[in-house]
Amino acid sequence: MTRIDAIIQDIKAKIATVTYTAGTRLPSVRKAAALYDCSPSTVVEAYERLVSAGILYARAGAGFYVAERTVPLSLAEIAPDIEREIDPLWVARQSLETQQHTLRPGCGWLPADWLYLEGVRRGMRTIAKAEDDVLSDYATPLGLPALRQLLARRMHGLGIEANPAQIMLTESGTQALDLLCRFILRAGDTVLVDDPCYFNFYALLRAHRVKVIGVPYTPQGVDTAAFAAMIDTHQPRLYITNAAIHNPTGAILTPSTAYQVLQLAQQANMYIIEDDIFADFEVTPAPRLAALDGLSRVLYMGSFSKTISASLRCGYIAAPNELLEDLLDLKMATGFGGAHLAAHVVMHALMDTGYRKHMSMLHTRLARARTYALAQLAKLGITPWLVPNTGLFLWCQLPDGVDAAKLARDCMAEGMVLAPGNVFSQSTDAHRFMRFNVAQCVDARVFAVLEAVMEKCK
């Protein structure tokens, strides 16, 4: 990147996160030259290019100002320096666009025949015969009462005491997260995430125009010393994390880390969003932040897309009582009634006696797939950062000299979708890491393609 490009990107980023707003006067050319450690002519060139692009305007003798934005929001423009291979939006779209008949060790969900589709089919047939209102009406504001009661019982099993009236259904897990972010955040706020973390957190937070700070993740949960330091430096409004099984590493939060995180969040008066999308993959429940905290500053959420079906969209939020009414207003204003029919089908699948049997078989199947993947990866010199005993993912280090983004690009050319480390890492220092979904690695061709492409990379 040239000096000029670096200045342009810095200014664009400041506008995106509303550090600069319409009408802000930019530093004088002389000051900017000192700031960016470059010549005044470089600054002038950068400013002039931004004027041509309509992003700044010049007032004769008075300097350069930020122009009113007149074009729609472009997430691509907010983070223009990200290579496609490690752009969360690009990886998500690749995975979704090439769903069938492609090798997808990088994708974040189970193959169709690993999900509880038998229960979905049975639920669909039952609901097809249901009374008219089930099939016709908008959901009530909070959503299907029976499913919220079931969720409250499941949460109780995890030590989270939520009244069904504190639980609201959403269109999906992503929509639940988005709704919570809209509720809590304003453009320009700072948010802490784990580094690495689920890549769509970055894409989603880009849409909220906030500053995102990654905190290093350890096998015991987030690095609490770094967490405390980031709070001091950045005064974040929010911390977003996975409950229990961490994506992408498969690490599990320890009770002591959970306790320290909550203490620090309390001192800083921050909110925490705990995304429990992988709850049903656990054999022994790990501690939940929402349980320790008693749903006071922790907003707990999840969905059923990882175990029942991603085609039936249905998520949920359990929120502190005093936030509920305002959160419900926001849900109504931006989504009106939620997914009524999907909620009915999900409930049928969950209540089905077959679901527990299915999940128990799934654990066995995943364990077998994990063992297989680890053995195959070992042959290629790819080593796990941690060997998880549950969940879908292996977070692995590549051999010396192999760059994850390049490997992903070259494998894509062979029809295989990978998830390179820097997609998950805000600090982009995970260029030698790769996330593998063991359920998508049962096909030996995955390793054959990897081996062949890595051979060529050397």
Next chain:
Amino acid sequence: MTRIDAIIQDIKAKIATVTYTAGTRLPSVRKAAALYDCSPSTVVEAYERLVSAGILYARAGAGFYVAERTVPLSLAEIAPDIEREIDPLWVARQSLETQQHTLRPGCGWLPADWLYLEGVRRGMRTIAKAEDDVLSDYATPLGLPALRQLLARRMHGLGIEANPAQIMLTESGTQALDLLCRFILRAGDTVLVDDPCYFNFYALLRAHRVKVIGVPYTPQGVDTAAFAAMIDTHQPRLYITNAAIHNPTGAILTPSTAYQVLQLAQQANMYIIEDDIFADFEVTPAPRLAALDGLSRVLYMGSFSKTISASLRCGYIAAPNELLEDLLDLKMATGFGGAHLAAHVVMHALMDTGYRKHMSMLHTRLARARTYALAQLAKLGITPWLVPNTGLFLWCQLPDGVDAAKLARDCMAEGMVLAPGNVFSQSTDAHRFMRFNVAQCVDARVFAVLEAVMEKCK
């Protein structure tokens, strides 16, 4: 409202629409007293109350400043002066919370047995037998190709030339509108709407923290002289309107109004969102803005909740080509894959030969219900602003001395949900108007309750 309350509300509104932001210095007490035409002590009292509420802070000798917001977004707080009976959020929640076994002439949708549930049931049974991927997978980024092709053909029938690759599916009509607003608007922008208009536009725009300006609506469409004047005064970024059948009036846009609106929008470089949710209720298609404009500054959207089912959430957007990629990024970031299963069931219902037959019967049934409602309302001295020949709604004037909000409150006590005029009117000068849904007025008790309550109101 006291003087103090008026000042407090004005300041809160300026913060909500980001006219004031964190750190803004408020006018001095003396200046504010001149501005609000009151005594300095009134200003001091208002400022002090806002300090107590944590909304302002005082700096000794330097005045009052806007504090950093540390509490989540409250839509109720953004418009604190709205009475519950005419609060869009409250009316929506009442309608959704009292769905069955209540008289609901104020609600915006058809009774269950007027919808195409036979097609939904058949679609559900068919999809229950579909291949695994239909039941398991996230949708592709744009959504089900076959449904987008079908939508392109339907749009073609309305003169809108949209390539299926310009059409994206969304979780619902409301979500389509919300996504477009997020894409186009920033907090503090100005948006034009029809006055009166669909009440959830207000609720949704409140969530976007923008300034909303109502433009008077006439039987030929929006008042174009007023529209031009509002553009001059407010430099709006966007105009949101219904396509064809207007909610709540039932008026139909004329070709000449459509042409003038587009010309004005073009001169002002504004976007237009055209919400075509009532498309299938039309007998003869009215002109569409999106058709005249060729999908250049008009973003066209709709859903199937009014004719097929509101329980199956599925909406769509047809967007200008050059905006599509960025819009799709935003959809992916905030919702990930869309409603795959719902899209399949909707497509089955639409393709079903029974759908056209159902719609033709529905037209007859609505015509009969409209005639009946008009006759019954006439007996009570309630007169239509316009007699529409299609759609669900009658926008009616109440007899002298009857206030719509009071009537709604008193009818609610009798278990009947009404939609008083000022819910639809930003200028709140529709206090003598009421929207009736003729399909929810076939029960004679509706008029018996109305008559009894109006008698008591006098």
